[in-house]
Amino acid sequence: MSVADLAADMTADPSGQSLGEAMAEIGRDARAAARVLAAAPRDVKDAALMAAAEAIRAGSEAILTANAADLEAAGNDLTAAFRDRLTLSEARVEAMARGIEEVATLEDPVGTVIAAWDRPNGLRIERVRTPLGVVGVIYESRPNVTADAGALCLKAGNAVILRGGSESARSSAAIAECLRAGLREAGLPEDAVQLVPTQDRAAVGMMLKGLDGSIDVIVPRGGKSLVGRVQSEASVPVFAHLEGVCHVYVDAGADLEMATAIAVNAKMRRTGICGAAETLLVDRAVADTHLMPVLEALYGAGCAVRGDAEIVAAARFAEPASEEDWSTEYLDAIISARLVDGVDGAIQHIARYGSQHTDSIVTDDPVAAERFLSRVDSAIVLHNASTQFADGGEFGMGAEIGIATGKLHARGPIGVEQLTIFNYRVRGSGQTRP
Amino acid sequence: MSVADLAADMTADPSGQSLGEAMAEIGRDARAAARVLAAAPRDVKDAALMAAAEAIRAGSEAILTANAADLEAAGNDLTAAFRDRLTLSEARVEAMARGIEEVATLEDPVGTVIAAWDRPNGLRIERVRTPLGVVGVIYESRPNVTADAGALCLKAGNAVILRGGSESARSSAAIAECLRAGLREAGLPEDAVQLVPTQDRAAVGMMLKGLDGSIDVIVPRGGKSLVGRVQSEASVPVFAHLEGVCHVYVDAGADLEMATAIAVNAKMRRTGICGAAETLLVDRAVADTHLMPVLEALYGAGCAVRGDAEIVAAARFAEPASEEDWSTEYLDAIISARLVDGVDGAIQHIARYGSQHTDSIVTDDPVAAERFLSRVDSAIVLHNASTQFADGGEFGMGAEIGIATGKLHARGPIGVEQLTIFNYRVRGSGQTRP
Numbered sequence: 062m063s064v065a066d067l068a069a070d071m072t073a074d075p076s077g078q079s080l081g082e083a084m085a086e087i088g089r090d091a092r093a094a095a096r097v098l099a100a101a102p103r104d105v106k107d108a109a110l111m112a113a114a115e116a117i118r119a120g121s122e123a124i125l126t127a128n129a130a131d132l133e134a135a136g137n138d139l140t141a142a143f144r145d146r147l148t149l150s151e152a153r154v155e156a157m158a159r160g161i162e163e164v165a166t167l168e169d170p171v172g173t174v175i176a177a178w179d180r181p182n183g184l185r186i187e188r189v190r191t192p193l194g195v196v197g198v199i200y201e202s203r204p205n206v207t208a209d210a211g212a213l214c215l216k217a218g219n220a221v222i223l224r225g226g227s228e229s230a231r232s233s234a235a236i237a238e239c240l241r242a243g244l245r246e247a248g249l250p251e252d253a254v255q256l257v258p259t260q261d262r263a264a265v266g267m268m269l270k271g272l273d274g275s276i277d278v279i280v281p282r283g284g285k286s287l288v289g290r291v292q293s294e295a296s297v298p299v300f301a302h303l304e305g306v307c308h309v310y311v312d313a314g315a316d317l318e319m320a321t322a323i324a325v326n327a328k329m330r331r332t333g334i335c336g337a338a339e340t341l342l343v344d345r346a347v348a349d350t351h352l353m354p355v356l357e358a359l360y361g362a363g364c365a366v367r368g369d370a371e372i373v374a375a376a377r378f379a380e381p382a383s384e385e386d387w388s389t390e391y392l393d394a395i396i397s398a399r400l401v402d403g404v405d406g407a408i409q410h411i412a413r414y415g416s417q418h419t420d421s422i423v424t425d426d427p428v429a430a431e432r433f434l435s436r437v438d439s440a441i442v443l444h445n446a447s448t449q450f451a452d453g454g455e456f457g458m459g460a461e462i463g464i465a466t467g468k469l470h471a472r473g474p475i476g477v478e479q480l481t482i483f484n485y486r487v488r489g490s491g492q493t494r495p
Numbered sequence: 496m497s498v499a500d501l502a503a504d505m506t507a508d509p510s511g512q513s514l515g516e517a518m519a520e521i522g523r524d525a526r527a528a529a530r531v532l533a534a535a536p537r538d539v540k541d542a543a544l545m546a547a548a549e550a551i552r553a554g555s556e557a558i559l560t561a562n563a564a565d566l567e568a569a570g571n572d573l574t575a576a577f578r579d580r581l582t583l584s585e586a587r588v589e590a591m592a593r594g595i596e597e598v599a600t601l602e603d604p605v606g607t608v609i610a611a612w613d614r615p616n617g618l619r620i621e622r623v624r625t626p627l628g629v630v631g632v633i634y635e636s637r638p639n640v641t642a643d644a645g646a647l648c649l650k651a652g653n654a655v656i657l658r659g660g661s662e663s664a665r666s667s668a669a670i671a672e673c674l675r676a677g678l679r680e681a682g683l684p685e686d687a688v689q690l691v692p693t694q695d696r697a698a699v700g701m702m703l704k705g706l707d708g709s710i711d712v713i714v715p716r717g718g719k720s721l722v723g724r725v726q727s728e729a730s731v732p733v734f735a736h737l738e739g740v741c742h743v744y745v746d747a748g749a750d751l752e753m754a755t756a757i758a759v760n761a762k763m764r765r766t767g768i769c770g771a772a773e774t775l776l777v778d779r780a781v782a783d784t785h786l787m788p789v790l791e792a793l794y795g796a797g798c799a800v801r802g803d804a805e806i807v808a809a810a811r812f813a814e815p816a817s818e819e820d821w822s823t824e825y826l827d828a829i830i831s832a833r834l835v836d837g838v839d840g841a842i843q844h845i846a847r848y849g850s851q852h853t854d855s856i857v858t859d860d861p862v863a864a865e866r867f868l869s870r871v872d873s874a875i876v877l878h879n880a881s882t883q884f885a886d887g888g889e890f891g892m893g894a895e896i897g898i899a900t901g902k903l904h905a906r907g908p909i910g911v912e913q914l915t916i917f918n919y920r921v922r923g924s925g926q927t928r929p
Contacts, residue, residue: 277903296730327927435606441921444921446925456614468627469627484872484906487876492884493756493757493759493881
């Protein structure tokens with residue numbers, strides 16, 4: 062069913078029953094498309110991506126017209142940041158097209174033999190990468206997510222059901238049509254990419270319940286309230302992080318200059334990303350030498366400092382931190398700071414207040430470094446590097462659909478490989494089990 | 496808190512509030528123990544397992560006394576199968592001890608570097624296996640699951656919260672105490688193994704909600720009704736399969752003798768296991784030569800046959816199958832059978848009616864075999880081998896805690912390695928992100 066048909070369907074009978082039926086049909090169409098995508102060879106999937114990128118370039122004018130209509134409908138009540146995320150330009154459309162082409166260049170994980178072994182009875186067992194199946198992506202009014210998420214899911218052989226924010230509905234529909242055009246051109250089912258054509262919020266609830274087993278995993282892309290709703294309501298698995306309460310721990314063995322550079326970069330390079338540091342921990346053993354230079358560098362870079370009594374006593378510019386501060390993701394030029402008793406004190410603080418996202422130790426002491434790396438239970442732990450490297454691109458994984466802090470399937474950046482799973486293929490010569 | 500204290504606590508105030516507090520405390524104690532287990536080296540974990548096995552041997556009399564009390568309390572209303580699963584003997588206690596010792600001999604996956612690479616900026620990135628954290632196991636009245644599941648979770652560095660069936664409460668408590676004694680002897684926290692000491696069913700509901708983030712994954716061990724309840728109510732991830740509707744497909748290229756042997760073994764070796772075949776598919780192209788010999792062999796082995804009109808017309812002993820039969824897991828000496836149009840017909844039938852558990856093709860045609868292996872989206876697909884090999888032990892993975900048919904984290908047998916996840920450890924020399 063085309064998006065236009067479906068929209069007409071819903072308009073004709075906008076009752077809950079019709080929405081449920083329409084969503085169930087989206088699910089069934091996605092599952093059927095996923096079966097074809099799972100068996101598609103790399104060159105066909107890549108051809109679809111390249112054709113989609115070309116369709117976006119060729120459709121730039123239509124996309125920008127749709128975006129202008131979105132912006133006009135949204136009116137003037139948007140925050141500047143919201144409007145910026147919603148707004149497309151020729152350069153941003155070109156960036157989307159290039160992003161899709163880059164995804165096409167990534168290795169195809171599907172079909173890779175991860176492990177293989179022989180059994181004494183002659184059975185040959187292989188563990189082989191397979192697509193996940195159908196991915197549901199729920200995102201806010203950032204039209205480019207339509208292209209990014211769609212391309213990544215396709216590359217891994219999955220079908221995707223996209224549900225973007227209402228303010229970007231026209232822009233997202235125009236972009237989704239380009240992805241579908243690319244699929245058609247490569248001879249693949251266009252329903253491997255479907256955009257939910259209604260803004261009825263009940264549709265999101267249905268996706269979170271999996272559309273009768275048609276969705277294998279949900280990826281929320283957006284702020285904490287969106288992710289929180291998805292995590293609490295979803296009955297299908299979710300790849301997400303609710304927040305990144307990231308720490309930089311300056312150990313007694315830290316080179317002061319390095320510690321200062323890493324702390325300032327981790328906090329201030331970009332304060333609004335999930336890998337930005339929110340808390341500075343300093344080893345009490347070097348409080349006299351290391352604390353004030355690092356705090357002053359942060360303050361000098363425009364960062365507000367909140368700390369416990371020791372910090373407030375030491376730095377006149379520091380304000381008292383509340384208990385809540387230690388688990389707060391500021392996403393702003395604010396840092397909480399405290400002294401801890403060595404690496405074990407840091408590990409304990411992070412276990413209590415952290416969000417298992419990304420944490421870094423600065424030290425020249427290899428024993429302290431290994432203790433931190435092996436005992437901090439976060440998706441990403443770093444030694445002598447900034448927490449802002451928490452990013453699939455920086456990891457060399459190509460594009461990412463997000464960063465996960467759950468304990469199942471994949472932690473850290475979710476790239477093409479993490480959008481796959483495996484099965485076992487067993488080859489015999491007539492073996493029966495005794 | 497010891498099991499005895501907790502039981503006393505609950506007896507003193509058996510209100511809902513008290514249960515909630517007691518369960519929350521179990522969760523917190525498990526999380527704290529999991530942190531220690533995660534950092535425990537292999538030899539310490541193995542020492543705990545060996546000591547637990549010895550404690551089970553030394554405590555054999557106490558375990559059998561507890562089991563006798565369970566059997567007496569259960570009375571005579573049990574089915575023979577239920578009573579058999581509940582009953583322990585000296586031989587079964589010894590088998591439990593040996594099972595734990597075997598788990599100790601397995602490779603420790605924790606700390607294994609799965610992948611490692613260098614970035615142009617000098618960052619060294621490693622993906623390293625880590626424990627999952629806290630595993631909740633919900634099982635029926637099979638006391639041996641206490642030992643099997645507990646040992647596997649410990650080996651992988653996890654804490655485990657066990658909740659067994661009420662009829663086996665005394666037996667399970669006696670066995671759990673042996674595991675805890677092993678932990679104590681090795682200097683590990685005994686709360687890495689906790690048995691929920693109440694039979695209040697609300698405790699299961701609390702576990703399914705994760706005890707405030709204290710449980711990372713739930714493993715149900717038991718029949719379809721238990722697994723179904725866990726899957727529908729759990730808000731934490733679940734490793735499970737609801738059922739195994741497994742297929743044997745006899746392709747036109749099949750050796751008839753091999754097809755017959757595999758079909759009979761897949762169905763009849765043990766009919767009650769999840770890897771037992773439930774449906775026989777035969778390529779219409781060889782209906783004249785292959786259908787009746789295979790059906791007669793099954794019937795001759797004591798298997799009832801249900802089929803569609805073509806099967807009923809061909810075999811006088813076949814009864815008509817209903818639409819429901821095609822998706823039914825009989826777990827009994829019954830098989831449904833139908834003709835399909837080649838390997839693609841088999842793939843379509845399995846996609847529609849299968850349960851993504853285990854399916855097998857019998858053929859000497861390598862093209863048909865590869866098509867089946869790559870297009871049947873089940874946890875385990877086999878070529879020229881019986882579906883009854885669907886088992887962690889048969890795969891050479893050692894003991895398993897179950898077989899999963901979900902699409903996330905791990906499919907197929909869940910052994911020690913599948914009870915782990917990974918994180919990223921990044922080593923730098925002062926890198927900041929530009």
